[in-house]
Structures are given as C-alpha cells and as structure tokens.
Amino acid sequence: MDITQALKTLALDQWYKLLVWLGGLITIGSIFLDVKVLSNAQILPISFGVFLLGLGEWASRRKVPYKRETDHGSKVSGWEFQRFNSVYGNSLSVIGVLFILFGAYKICITGNPL
Known part of the structure; x- marks a missing residue:
C-alpha cells in the first residue's frame, strides 16, 4: 500500500473527518495539558464524543460512482x-452523542461559566 494513498484518506474533505481530527486532538490535549476555564474531566467526554461521532459518520459513508444526464443532454459521471446505515457506524454515532451529552451534563452540574 502506498503511503500517499493512505494520507489522502485523512484529508479534511468532509465534515465528519474534521470532527475526527478535532475530537482526537482535543481528547489527547485534555489528557496531557491542563485547561484553565473548564476542567479536563469536563472537556474529555465532549471531545471524545465528537471523535466518536465523526468516526461513526465516516463508517456510515461510502464513495459510490454515479452517471447523470444534465438538462442539456450531456452525461456526467x-x-x-452517500450515507448507508450500518450498525457499526450508527452505534459509534449514538455513543458519541451520549458522551457529548454527559460532558454537557458535567458542565451544568458544576456550574462553571463558559
């Protein structure tokens, strides 16, 4: 396998790939760095939930070919x-949303201002 092909799949060409990158970076950052405004215990579930939500959407999407005819009679391919529901992708998305809600709940309970 060519390394450039593997790196092309990590390009931020879709919104869910951006969620994976941001969620992963903030999760790793909240583990190793001290945060001043919110505690790391509050940021960690939200960022991990964003990461899982992005992974779930990525697992539920496939690249499919298409052929269409335009209004002018030419053909475009x-x-x-396209999104295809899969148990794996939907499970990751639901778990990610639950982590985000849990993190928001922790912020609301402690009463820290944003």
Whole structure:
C-alpha cells in the first residue's frame, strides 16, 4: 500500500473527518495539558464524543460512482459520498452523542461559566 494513498484518506474533505481530527486532538490535549476555564474531566467526554461521532459518520459513508444526464443532454459521471446505515457506524454515532451529552451534563452540574 502506498503511503500517499493512505494520507489522502485523512484529508479534511468532509465534515465528519474534521470532527475526527478535532475530537482526537482535543481528547489527547485534555489528557496531557491542563485547561484553565473548564476542567479536563469536563472537556474529555465532549471531545471524545465528537471523535466518536465523526468516526461513526465516516463508517456510515461510502464513495459510490454515479452517471447523470444534465438538462442539456450531456452525461456526467463521477464519485459521490452517500450515507448507508450500518450498525457499526450508527452505534459509534449514538455513543458519541451520549458522551457529548454527559460532558454537557458535567458542565451544568458544576456550574462553571463558559
């Protein structure tokens, strides 16, 4: 496998890939760095939930070919991302949303201002 092909899949060309990057970076940062406004215990579940939500959406999307005819009579073909419900992807998305809600609950309970 070519390393450039593997790196192309990590490009931020879809919104859910951005969630994976941001969630992963903030999760790692909240583990190792001290945060001043909120506690690390409050940031960690939210960022991990964002990471899981992005992974779940990524697992539920596939790149499929398409062929369409335009209004002018020409034919266009290419690739598009479509969402296909999968147990794995939907499970990750639901668990991610639950982590985000748990983190928001922890922020509300402690009463720290944002």
